[in-house]
Amino acid sequence: MMNMTHxxxxxxxxxxxxxxxxxxxxxxxxxxxxxxxxxxxxxxKARVQSKKLKKDGTLPKPPKSKTFEEIHxxxxxxxxxxxxxxxxxxxxxxxxGTQPAVISFMTSIVNKRDLRTSFMKKFNVLSDxxxxxxxxxxxxxxxxxxxxxxxxxxxxxxxxxxxxTCLSSYKNDIIQIKKVIQAQDFIxxxxxxxxxxxxxxxxxxxxxxxxxxxxxxxxxxxSALDKNMTNIGIKHGEIIDTADNSLAVKFRxxxxxxxxxxxxxxxxxxxxxxxxxxxxxxxxxTSNNFYGFxxxxxxxxxxxxxxxxxxxxxxxxxxxxxxxxxxxxCERNRGxxxxxxxxxxxxxxxxxxxxxxxxxxxxLHCIRTRIEDGDFI
Numbered sequence: 001m002m003n004m005t006h007x008x009x010x011x012x013x014x015x016x017x018x019x020x021x022x023x024x025x026x027x028x029x030x031x032x033x034x035x036x037x038x039x040x041x042x043x044x045k046a047r048v049q050s051k052k053l054k055k056d057g058t059l060p061k062p063p064k065s066k067t068f069e070e071i072h073x074x075x076x077x078x079x080x081x082x083x084x085x086x087x088x089x090x091x092x093x094x095x096x097g098t099q100p101a102v103i104s105f106m107t108s109i110v111n112k113r114d115l116r117t118s119f120m121k122k123f124n125v126l127s128d129x130x131x132x133x134x135x136x137x138x139x140x141x142x143x144x145x146x147x148x149x150x151x152x153x154x155x156x157x158x159x160x161x162x163x164x165t166c167l168s169s170y171k172n173d174i175i176q177i178k179k180v181i182q183a184q185d186f187i188x189x190x191x192x193x194x195x196x197x198x199x200x201x202x203x204x205x206x207x208x209x210x211x212x213x214x215x216x217x218x219x220x221x222x223s224a225l226d227k228n229m230t231n232i233g234i235k236h237g238e239i240i241d242t243a244d245n246s247l248a249v250k251f252r253x254x255x256x257x258x259x260x261x262x263x264x265x266x267x268x269x270x271x272x273x274x275x276x277x278x279x280x281x282x283x284x285x286t287s288n289n290f291y292g293f294x295x296x297x298x299x300x301x302x303x304x305x306x307x308x309x310x311x312x313x314x315x316x317x318x319x320x321x322x323x324x325x326x327x328x329x330c331e332r333n334r335g336x337x338x339x340x341x342x343x344x345x346x347x348x349x350x351x352x353x354x355x356x357x358x359x360x361x362x363x364l365h366c367i368r369t370r371i372e373d374g375d376f377i
Contacts, residue, residue: 006082008034009376010367011188011219011260015040015268019357021075023263026334027364029081032371036085036133036188036221036260037076040092040270042068042105069122076126085162086123087133088116090140091190097271113137113146117153124157131186133162136173147176155180162186167194167206174209187213188260191222196246198253207255221260222247223267225290231279232299234292237311240281243290248367258376264290264363265356276352278303281359284317285366286324291317304349309342326373328366335361 013036014020029035043065052060076084088110094103109115123130132154137146151161163181165173170189177187189206197203210218224245234240251259262268264283278295293311295303312318321328329336335358341347348354370376 006031007216007257008032008083009258009371010034011036011085011221011258012263012364012367013038013221013260013267014263015270016072016075017268017270019353019360020263022357023360023364025075025078027080027361029079029364030368030371031082032376033081033364033368034083034085034131035079035081036087037079038087038089038092039072040089040105041101042109043071043101068119073123073126076123076130082129083131083160084129085131085133085186085188086120087135087162087164088119089135090116090137091135091164091166092270095269095271097269099270102270111140113141113143113150117150120154121157127158130158131160131162132158133164133188135164136169136176138172139169145176147173148180151180160184160186162188164188164190166190166192167202168192170206171209174213178212181213183214184217186217186219188219188221189256191220191247193227194222196222196244196250196254198250203254210255215255216257218256219258219260220247220251220254220256224248224261224264225266225281227267227269229266231277231294234279234281234294236292236294236307237315238292240290240292245288245290248288263360265359276301278308278352280304280308280312280355282312282315282317283359283363283366284320285328285370286320287317289317291315301350301352304352304355305342308355309339309349312339313343326369328369333362333365335359335363335365 009032011034014024015038024035024037076086090110092106094106109119120132134147134150134154137143147163154161163177163185166189194202224243226242229240229242247259247261265281276299278299278301280293282291282293284291293308295307318329331337338347338358338361342349
């Protein structure tokens, strides 16, 4: 069995988009945090051919698009973590507005078990670092025993495997998992939108059903922020009342050794970007609450500089964290440093997506600090 000092406490889930990639390749996760990466596209964006003529009067050759391996292997290799969970999410559900590139990857690769397995094997050069994640295909293809089949296909390449299940399928999934799980493997159960209530009969049924497994590798994940939350819907400077981060407090009562979430932001539905709608989610680790900040009724990108940043920096949440006696707001907190850099104009604030990174960097730093201070021992 894996040495207990190398069992993580926290598993942040990243759907691999631009801001998530920046966080993944710069944040130091240490030994007690294993990031979980959901790869949702096969290729990068098409490169635009230069229209500038060469000296001989001809156009340069069209740029070559990068392959799946050329895009994703360097990202995984650059992550500062002992292990990384890698998932091509067969559990992903397409919704209205889902990006065409995501739909294409899901339908042509991920939804086909054999093809997905072949793509998972492309990470074999990082087999000491990568923990492949597998889930059932029954809801997609009605094919039986797909968990067993995937585990048998991947085991020769990867010594450790992660089995992902959810409240709606775990009763059937664990029958298969029991047949192939080994002592070093992980089980991650997604609570989806279920309330974190230790008295909930459904939750108790889940705990009992998993009682036969070694709990030292059992994790629960849940998005702390509601999927229907919008920037325009949050109340400026107030607690986001639909947010629920209680899993970080209750995970052991639910039989897990660790917990996971979406790193301080809501689970991304992978839709195309919309109009400018300045909004910002800021985590107060002292109260385990999320606060929302939004722009004017007629939003413009300058609202970040003129309204949101000043409100965050002067908020009671910041005061509480500064007075906590812990280094929650410090130079090591890249999100906090970015926010202050925008306030002094050392860094541009005219990028809405950047504030997603600030939220993630800040939240991850706070959780890492709590881990380092022994809060989860």
